[in-house]
Amino acid sequence: MSTTTTTDAQTEGVANGAPIESRRLGVYRLVTQKSTSNFREPWDNLARGFPSMKRLVKDIFQLNSTYLLLYLLIQVWECTFLPLLDLDLSSRILVIIEEGLKQGRPDATRIFYAVALKMISTVMTTLIKEWILIVERKLIRALEFKLQALVLRSKLRTDLTGAQGKVNHSFNEHHAWYAFRHFVFVGGQMAGVAGQLVYIFRTVQSSGHGPLVVGLCLVHPFFNFLKGQSLWSIPHVAHPDDSNFARRQNLLHLGDRKFKQDLITGDIVQHILSEFRKVLRLLGNTDISEPHVQYSRRFSPLWRVLVAISSDFPMIYYAGNAIFNPTQSSLATIATLQLADNLLGRSFLAMLHNVQRATAHANRVKAIYDVENVEHDANGAGVARYPPEGQAQVQGMAIELRNVSFSYPGNEPTKTALKNVSLTIDPGQLVVVVGANGSGKSTIVKLLMQLYQPSEGTILLAGRDMREYNTADLRRATAALTQDHHLFPLSLAENIGLGNPARVGDGEAIADAARRGGAEKVLERLKEGSHTTLERVLGLHWGNNVRKDDKTLLAAELERMSKNIDVSGGEKQRLVAARTFMRFTIGTVKLACVDEPSANLDPEGELELFDNLRLAREGMTMVFVTHRFGHLTQHADLIVCMKEGQIEEKGTHAELMALDREYAKMFRIQAKAFT
Numbered sequence: 001m002s003t004t005t006t007t008d009a010q011t012e013g014v015a016n017g018a019p020i021e022s023r024r025l026g027v028y029r030l031v032t033q034k035s036t037s038n039f040r041e042p043w044d045n046l047a048r049g050f051p052s053m054k055r056l057v058k059d060i061f062q063l064n065s066t067y068l069l070l071y072l073l074i075q076v077w078e079c080t081f082l083p084l085l086d087l088d089l090s091s092r093i094l095v096i097i098e099e100g101l102k103q104g105r106p107d108a109t110r111i112f113y114a115v116a117l118k119m120i121s122t123v124m125t126t127l128i129k130e131w132i133l134i135v136e137r138k139l140i141r142a143l144e145f146k147l148q149a150l151v152l153r154s155k156l157r158t159d160l161t162g163a164q165g166k167v168n169h170s171f172n173e174h175h176a177w178y179a180f181r182h183f184v185f186v187g188g189q190m191a192g193v194a195g196q197l198v199y200i201f202r203t204v205q206s207s208g209h210g211p212l213v214v215g216l217c218l219v220h221p222f223f224n225f226l227k228g229q230s231l232w233s234i235p236h237v238a239h240p241d242d243s244n245f246a247r248r249q250n251l252l253h254l255g256d257r258k259f260k261q262d263l264i265t266g267d268i269v270q271h272i273l274s275e276f277r278k279v280l281r282l283l284g285n286t287d288i289s290e291p292h293v294q295y296s297r298r299f300s301p302l303w304r305v306l307v308a309i310s311s312d313f314p315m316i317y318y319a320g321n322a323i324f325n326p327t328q329s330s331l332a333t334i335a336t337l338q339l340a341d342n343l344l345g346r347s348f349l350a351m352l353h354n355v356q357r358a359t360a361h362a363n364r365v366k367a368i369y370d371v372e373n374v375e376h377d378a379n380g381a382g383v384a385r386y387p388p389e390g391q392a393q394v395q396g397m398a399i400e401l402r403n404v405s406f407s408y409p410g411n412e413p414t415k416t417a418l419k420n421v422s423l424t425i426d427p428g429q430l431v432v433v434v435g436a437n438g439s440g441k442s443t444i445v446k447l448l449m450q451l452y453q454p455s456e457g458t459i460l461l462a463g464r465d466m467r468e469y470n471t472a473d474l475r476r477a478t479a480a481l482t483q484d485h486h487l488f489p490l491s492l493a494e495n496i497g498l499g500n501p502a503r504v505g506d507g508e509a510i511a512d513a514a515r516r517g518g519a520e521k522v523l524e525r526l527k528e529g530s531h532t533t534l535e536r537v538l539g540l541h542w543g544n545n546v547r548k549d550d551k552t553l554l555a556a557e558l559e560r561m562s563k564n565i566d567v568s569g570g571e572k573q574r575l576v577a578a579r580t581f582m583r584f585t586i587g588t589v590k591l592a593c594v595d596e597p598s599a600n601l602d603p604e605g606e607l608e609l610f611d612n613l614r615l616a617r618e619g620m621t622m623v624f625v626t627h628r629f630g631h632l633t634q635h636a637d638l639i640v641c642m643k644e645g646q647i648e649e650k651g652t653h654a655e656l657m658a659l660d661r662e663y664a665k666m667f668r669i670q671a672k673a674f675t
């Protein structure tokens with residue numbers, strides 16, 4: 001064997017006790033775990049996948065045990081016994097024909113029965129396969145529904161901490177069935193290979209050949225196994241590690257539609273084309289094919305030739321035997337052994353291939369079930385009720401941030417979004433948080449909304465650590481309107497009504513919330529009004545060999561199917577704001593956090609929204625994050641000015657203007673624009 005494409009393999013370090021190795025494959029760097037034994041690895045991986053597969057089998061069994069057992073029986077029949085039966089029937093036909101030829105009198109009746117048996121077996125197999133498809137479809141559907149409910153439930157439960165890096169949602173519920181089917185195949189194929197080996201052994205024994213023939217029959221599958229090791233069977237990380245290649249990729253992306261306007265207005269098309277030619281010249285002949293392709297080419301041509309001719313070894317033996325030992329040679333036996341050897345070679349390769357892929361399947365199943373076990377940092381397990389006894393009548397929420405620091409999960413702990421922030425907010429206050437980009441304003445809102453927990457310090461609500469309260473109580477006591485909200489792919493009425501799920505069907509309340517959010521006219525303009533669903537069915541339409549720009553009826557149909565009703569950015573913000581006004585109707589909200597809700601609103605819409613929010617805040621503490629604070633600051637009880645994750649200054653508008661520092665500077669810049 002030679003390594004034709006790996007240039008600088010070297011041991012780099014140790015991961016989980018196993019050394020890792022890094023090598024360059026063309027423009028890629030490939031990092032693999034150094035294997036202790038190539039042969040054992042796939043089997044070890046297979047064994048590791050068993051616990052999650054066990055749970056899957058249990059789930060399928062609970063769905064329909066009869067269908068499951070039938071499915072397993074048929075698969076074992078198909079993978080294990082059928083090839084052997086086929087082989088045996090073919091062998092019998094060959095023996096009968098050979099005997100007939102030797103005696104010069106073919107036994108027509110036996111030949112007829114043998115051929116008929118073979119035909120019946122073929123017909124039965126085809127029918128069984130059809131039937132298994134029906135059974136399989138039923139099982140797939142039931143399993144998919146069950147897992148979809150499980151996954152949706154845990155996806156909906158996942159908080160931002162979980163969603164940011166901890167939970168792997170990159171799977172599809174279909175994967176579970178594929179994985180199950182795959183494991184059944186592998187089991188069936190293993191049994192099949194064992195059966196075929198026994199068959200060859202017995203045929204060789206009964207025909208008087210020695211174990212040498214068995215050995216020769218195994219050489220080709222074994223060589224193929226060595227050659228067949230693919231990168232997919234090895235835990236690995238690969239990434240482009242060539243600046244020219246990276247530049248080529250990025251330049252190719254400049255053809256994307258989103259860059260169109262900048263390219264045209266910037267008049268830089270020629271420059272990009274010439275840069276692209278330059279980078280192609282620099283790349284020269286460096287191999288840019290994907291790592292698994294390069295990895296599979298690591299064998300020399302000589303090795304490949306050896307693997308190819310190894311399939312002829314048994315035939316060379318039979319030919320020699322026919323010359324030196326003609327009386328022992330039976331054509332039927334030779335043909336049977338050739339058939340068996342070919343079958344074994346194919347089955348062995350398919351089995352190994354499937355064993356190597358089994359780990360990936362098992363990992364996907366594990367990922368599906370793992371979504372249930374994610375711990376949610378923000379969902380404290382507190383039991384204290386909110387509002388605490390005697391506080392129900394208090395107008396708003398009393399909040400204290402005590403030495404709060406926070407860094408986002410995934411960020412370096414040293415990159416803190418908030419540093420030692422302390423702040424007291426009295427019930428019912430209107431607090432306006434201002435400051436430069438990235439100064440930590442939105443982070444305060446996210447902590448108050450319990451989307452994250454402080455890394456250090458405490459947030460006290462009504463004098464008690466926020467984490468001690470029952471999460472559901474706190475959710476009922478808060479409302480948020482931020483720039484990050486989205487419209488759900490549901491009707492617009494539901495989009496607004498879901499602010500208060502108990503009144504999602506209350507048309508009057510929805511209309512009132514729409515009016516206060518400034519979305520009344522948006523709904524009026526739409527043909528189906530509040531019953532409009534912006535995206536009818538997310539992503540589900542196809543056009544095969546049909547281009548939207550063709551002038552055919554089919555193309556027109558595709559165009560019609562893929563057309564969604566859309567609203568502008570400002571209209572979307574109004575609809576989302578309406579949902580927040582609807583939320584206020586639940587009557588238990590004591591804290592409303594509003595974070596830049598008006599970036600896309602026209603000045604009139606912005607003023608209206610700010611006024612409506614202000615008017616609706618009775619009984620609530622309101623924390624308002626905004627860069628355009630002119631409308632609000634004269635109403636604010638407290639203005640907090642943030643800088644680099646810390647509170648730079650706080651006070652009323654008059655106090656901060658008198659201080660004449662950061663806030664006064666920002667206020668004057670805004671005021672100047674209007675004078």
Ligand SMILES: Nc1ncnc2c1ncn2[C@@H]1O[C@H](COP(=O)(O)OP(=O)(O)OP(=O)(O)O)[C@@H](O)[C@H]1O
Nearest residue numbers: 408411416417435436437438439440441442443444
């Ligand atoms: N989801 C996130 N993951 C990692 N880092 C984040 C995340 N969100 C914000 N940050 C970082 O935290 C810091 C504070 O961000 P934050 O959004 O609170 O600032 P901001 O004052 O609201 O800014 P802006 O005025 O631009 O909205 C910034 O350095 C930002 O890069």
